[in-house]
Amino acid sequence: MLDVHRLRLLRELSRQGTIAAAARVCSLTPSAVSQQLAVLEREAGTPLYFRDGRRLVLTEAARVLVEHTEHVLAELERARASVAALTSTVRGVLRLAAFPTAARVLAADAIARCRAAHPDLRVRLSEQETADAVESLRGGRIDVALVYEYSLLPAVREPAVETEPLLTEPLLLALPPGLAAGAGPLELASLADQPWIAASQDDALHQMLARACAAAGFAPRLDFTSSDYTVIFALVRAGLGVSIVPRLALESMSADVALRPVAELELTRTVSAAVRAGSRRGPQIAAMLTALHDVAAELPVTSGAADGSTPVEGDDGGR
Structure with missing residues (x-):
């Protein structure tokens, strides 16, 4: 009989490539993972991996087991969900992860709605970027994650995770007032000589910016980074560079920053709810997903200053 817990460890080994990395993701010691995988090999009756330098390579038998493991784990989740759905009361603890912008704009109101509709449901919120949140979701450390992906970048699909799009928001150019003459869309090529400012922990946004600028014929000179959109907008306001920001970040924006759409490309960020x-x-x-969809439907993600160069007042920030 193959043990589901050990199959889960094999799945993590297939993703991480080393015992130490798989152990870290699963909150176990490397020796414990090695022992459990050795037992799984005996259960399977065939070798499951071999060493290639510092990494472990799965055998064909192991790859087959991993493929089936994804289906097994999904069916177990469905079974648990179906049993839980037999009760008429929504109670217990739900663990939600969100990147900072979504935590402020989506999660806070969604949690409040869940609390009002289901007083016996307790929601715990942690701030995590998309990659970390997906790992936490797969590892069973959270139940729902707010994640994002950008246009121009290939979509990354994880078989252990299902996503429900909540909203798609435009990405806008943030400019010092002196660069914002006129109104309407602005060509990226006109900003080729400007220094750029970007979110420091958003590698996907950096990649998308690089691709968009490459399509416009130049490579952006990245002079400043910050994990806080309040800082990014302050640097723009001071005339130290230009930036490209998601529409939801405008709540972080101070006065004297102008916004312009990008002329030649449709640049967007899609925010989704992810579950196992x-x-x-x-x-x-289900209660949290309903609340998130309701809150997202009310957000003016394509209104306000998105269509011109009017400065917008805001408060404090985050991605």
């Missing part, structure tokens, strides 16, 4: 495959019918998760 098979788990969305669970009462706690």
Whole structure:
């Protein structure tokens, strides 16, 4: 009989490539992971991996097991969700992860709505970027994650995770007032000589900016980075450079920053709710997904200063 816990460890080994990395993701010691995988090899009756330098390479038998493991884990999630759905009361603890902008703009109101509709449901919120949140979701440390992806970049699909798009927001150029003559869309090529400012922990945004600028015929000179959009807007206001920001970040914007759409490309960020495959019918998760969709539907992500160069007042920031 193959043990599901050990199959989960094999799945992590297939992703991480080393025992130490798989152990870190699973919150175990490397020796414990090695022992469990050795038992799994005996259960399977065949070698499951071999060493290639510092990394471990899965055998064909192991790859087959990993493929089936994804289906097994999803079916177990569906079974748990179906059993939980038999009760009429939404109760217990739900663990939600969100990147900072979504935590402020989406999660806060969604949690409040869940609390009002389901007083016995307790929601715990942690701030995590998309890659970390997906790892936490797969590892069972959270139940729902708010994640994002950008246009121009290939979509990354994780078989253990299902996503529900909540909103697609435009990306806008943030400019010092002196560069904002006129109104309407602005060509990226006109900013080729400007220094650029970007979110320091958003590698995907950096990649998208590089691709967009490459399409316009130049490579952006990245002079400043920050993990806080309040700082990014302050640097723009001071005339130290230009930036490209998601529409939801405008709540962080101070006065005297102008916004312009990009002329030649449709640049967007899609924000989604992610759950483990098979788990969305669970009462706690279903309640949170409903609240997130309701809050997202009310957000003016394409209104306000998105269509011109009018400065917008804001408060404090985050991605």
